Amino acid sequence: MFSLDRHATTPLTEQVEQGLRALIEGGRLPPGARLMSIRQLARQLGVSANTVVAAYDRLTAAGLIDARGTAGYFVCRPADASEAPAALAAGEAQEGVWLVQQAKDQPPGMLLASSGALPPAWLEDAVPVAALQRAMSRSVAGMASRCPPQGLPELREQLAQILRGQGVAVDAGRVLTTSGGTQAIDLICRSFLQPGDTVLVEDPGYFLMYDRLRRDGLRIVPVARTPEGLDLAQLEAACEAHRPRLLFMQTVLHNPTGWGSTPANLVRVLALAQRHGFLVAEDDVQGHFHPGHPTRLAALSGLDRVIYYSSFCKALSPALRMGYIAADPALLRPLMREKICAVLTGAALNELVLLEVLQAGRWRKHLDRLQRKLQQAHQAARRHLSGAGVRLNHPGEGGLFLWGQVPEGVDVDLLVNDAFHNHILLARGATFSASSEADQHLRFNVAVCQTPAVAHYLRSRFEACHQAQSVLDRMGHP
Numbered sequence: 001m002f003s004l005d006r007h008a009t010t011p012l013t014e015q016v017e018q019g020l021r022a023l024i025e026g027g028r029l030p031p032g033a034r035l036m037s038i039r040q041l042a043r044q045l046g047v048s049a050n051t052v053v054a055a056y057d058r059l060t061a062a063g064l065i066d067a068r069g070t071a072g073y074f075v076c077r078p079a080d081a082s083e084a085p086a087a088l089a090a091g092e093a094q095e096g097v098w099l100v101q102q103a104k105d106q107p108p109g110m111l112l113a114s115s116g117a118l119p120p121a122w123l124e125d126a127v128p129v130a131a132l133q134r135a136m137s138r139s140v141a142g143m144a145s146r147c148p149p150q151g152l153p154e155l156r157e158q159l160a161q162i163l164r165g166q167g168v169a170v171d172a173g174r175v176l177t178t179s180g181g182t183q184a185i186d187l188i189c190r191s192f193l194q195p196g197d198t199v200l201v202e203d204p205g206y207f208l209m210y211d212r213l214r215r216d217g218l219r220i221v222p223v224a225r226t227p228e229g230l231d232l233a234q235l236e237a238a239c240e241a242h243r244p245r246l247l248f249m250q251t252v253l254h255n256p257t258g259w260g261s262t263p264a265n266l267v268r269v270l271a272l273a274q275r276h277g278f279l280v281a282e283d284d285v286q287g288h289f290h291p292g293h294p295t296r297l298a299a300l301s302g303l304d305r306v307i308y309y310s311s312f313c314k315a316l317s318p319a320l321r322m323g324y325i326a327a328d329p330a331l332l333r334p335l336m337r338e339k340i341c342a343v344l345t346g347a348a349l350n351e352l353v354l355l356e357v358l359q360a361g362r363w364r365k366h367l368d369r370l371q372r373k374l375q376q377a378h379q380a381a382r383r384h385l386s387g388a389g390v391r392l393n394h395p396g397e398g399g400l401f402l403w404g405q406v407p408e409g410v411d412v413d414l415l416v417n418d419a420f421h422n423h424i425l426l427a428r429g430a431t432f433s434a435s436s437e438a439d440q441h442l443r444f445n446v447a448v449c450q451t452p453a454v455a456h457y458l459r460s461r462f463e464a465c466h467q468a469q470s471v472l473d474r475m476g477h478p
Helices: 012-025 038-045 051-059 094-106 131-136 153-165 180-192 207-215 230-242 265-274 299-300 329-343 348-360 362-388 411-421 453-474
Strands: 065-067 073-075 175-178 198-202 219-226 248-251 278-285 305-309 324-327 401-405 441-445
Touching: 012 051, 038 051, 051 065, 153 175, 153 324, 153 348, 175 180, 175 329, 180 248, 180 278, 180 305, 180 324, 180 329, 198 207, 198 265, 207 219, 219 230, 230 265, 230 324, 248 265, 265 278, 265 299, 265 411, 278 299, 299 305, 348 362, 362 401, 362 453, 411 453
Parallel strands: 198 219, 198 248, 248 278, 278 305
Antiparallel strands: 065 073, 175 324, 305 324, 401 441
16 A cells, blocks of 8 residues: 655645555556445545545546446546547648647647747746635635626726727726637627628638638638738728628737738728728737737727727636627627627636736736747747748747748648658648648747757758759759
């Protein structure tokens, strides 16, 4: 058996769990073996029956033991490998869902060079345990707390303060909480779009949105994204030809390019929206990472014809799944109706935790640290990738992403698949295109690519490709 340390800081329940886990994983308790009854083990270890119950519950939840009624607890047999859910194969065509699944399900060892997220270590201290405890103490009802559909009033006021600091004149009445940016997109689609409507999207842009729109029977018209903002000539032509209902765009630290939008470009976008009568959904999920004071559509428009949304999932914690929408009351009402129909309301615990973090002043300090880290990572990643042969013609204003072009003659699809087999996840440019046209670009995550590992791999592949082409040239092949 095993012994317990009565003087250790580790609770007795955890010690019992760890002791049994070690016996099971070490083979001393083989599959099918019957464990002692709760009373027997409690008597042998000198602990309460509740301590053993809690340990058995944890092992059951972990799939290591199984409760069989009055027969007792038995060690589970390992799941057959054929029963495990299979990941999408590396050789399949890379599309948005594949990329997200690979980035989130990969075992340790995969270098997520094109990930859309910060390294977990950067967010470890963003929401301390003490903040969770204080959040719970805010509500007399505790875990029975209910959240208003629009969101906690105190939290909405904090969000309004953040927006006012960005130049967006709003009060708490114009703010709606969401479960991240993805739910914001879903609510906008449900509220303002019908099958057959035309929606303008950036190209390149947020790849998961394209599938979402197509599933609703919407007509997607891509508009090229430039380092200054949307291609205004294309935008105007699309407005005149297709009478769009809505435009989705990212104005600050655009994903995947990292580019911004000039004030002049945004003014023209608003003028076209007014002239042609379409709404603009402004995605500002990446905006938290900007080190300065960029111009946003919501600030220029006063939320006239603009629905603004952002999220804390990227910059604070993916576990909280908290985002928010700001809009004119006439637009916010249908959004809230759709939220009620879809999920009734938000999670009170998540909102209380976010409220605690914002009111305690931790958010601003955390964001300052992130921005400094990202600026350093941006510079290092640019240096490494450029040295490897990646062209970074417009490296953007900062943030998480670099949009790099690989040398001519390099087959991007082959490169992406080869990288995957070498435990490096790369995202090709075509994945971010509404038309899926061939593209020589890759998206790079600067937090991952600030170390030389990705650049070393790319340099070796580019050199091999160049040498192979030289051989073909000497042989007279094109």
